[in-house]
Amino acid sequence: MPKNNPYLNDQQRIQHVLRTAYIMRIACLDAGVPYIVPLNFGYTDGKIYFHAAKTGKKMDCFNANPQVGFQMDNDVAIIPSGIPCKNSVKFQSVIGRGTVTIVDDPQEKRYGLLSLSRQLGNNSDEMDQAAIDQTAVLRLDIISCTYKQSPVKGYK
Numbered sequence: 001m002p003k004n005n006p007y008l009n010d011q012q013r014i015q016h017v018l019r020t021a022y023i024m025r026i027a028c029l030d031a032g033v034p035y036i037v038p039l040n041f042g043y044t045d046g047k048i049y050f051h052a053a054k055t056g057k058k059m060d061c062f063n064a065n066p067q068v069g070f071q072m073d074n075d076v077a078i079i080p081s082g083i084p085c086k087n088s089v090k091f092q093s094v095i096g097r098g099t100v101t102i103v104d105d106p107q108e109k110r111y112g113l114l115s116l117s118r119q120l121g122n123n124s125d126e127m128d129q130a131a132i133d134q135t136a137v138l139r140l141d142i143i144s145c146t147y148k149q150s151p152v153k154g155y156k
Contacts (some may be wrong), residue, residue, distance in 0.1 A: 013147045017094040018043040021072035022120060024050070026140070028061040028068045028100075035061055041072075041140075042115030048098070048140035049112030059102075059136060066100045070140065089150055096145025103137040112137040 024041045027034055037058055041050040048070070052058045062068075073093035080087050103109045110132060114125060 008146050008148070010147055013092065013149070014094055014145060017072060017074055017092050017147065018048070019119075021074045021094075024048065024070055024072040026050075026068050026070045026100075028058070029065050030057060030061050040116060040120060042112065042117065042119040044111075044115040044118075046142065048142065049103075049115045050138055050140070051113065051116065052136045052138060054134070054136045062100045062102070062138065067097070068100055068140065069095070069097050070145075071095045092147070092149045094145050094147055096142055098140045098142045098144075101139045101141065103139050106132075108139070109137040112139060 022040060023038050025036050025038050027036045029035065035057065039050050039052075041048050043049075071093060073091050075090065075092050077090045078087060079090055103112055110127060113127060113132060113135070117124075117127075
């Protein structure tokens, strides 16, 4: 394990970022060229859920190759030093890879959308069925991920 990242595989820190981040960047391939998309997500029961339009570039990419990379961060802040090129940034991040599956089961689809909604702070279980029917819900099954935090002294 690298000396500069003693928390690389710290599951408690990984879980914290997965549960508290709001934006995930997902990387897939578009005809062999990397394509990265920022999106909202919900993490629950070891799975990441997100939604998309039923057709479009993301869906084309996932259908062609469901293997993806992902990244998310939280607690981000610039720490100015007052000296050019000496600023720092405080953050916690998770970087990983996984497999995307389009969710067909109506109950899991609803569950995934509720997970996403809760991650964004909404605790209501009420959902518009028409909106659910018009939306593609995707599940990212995590294969592996690691944790990184800024090297700012005193940051925990």
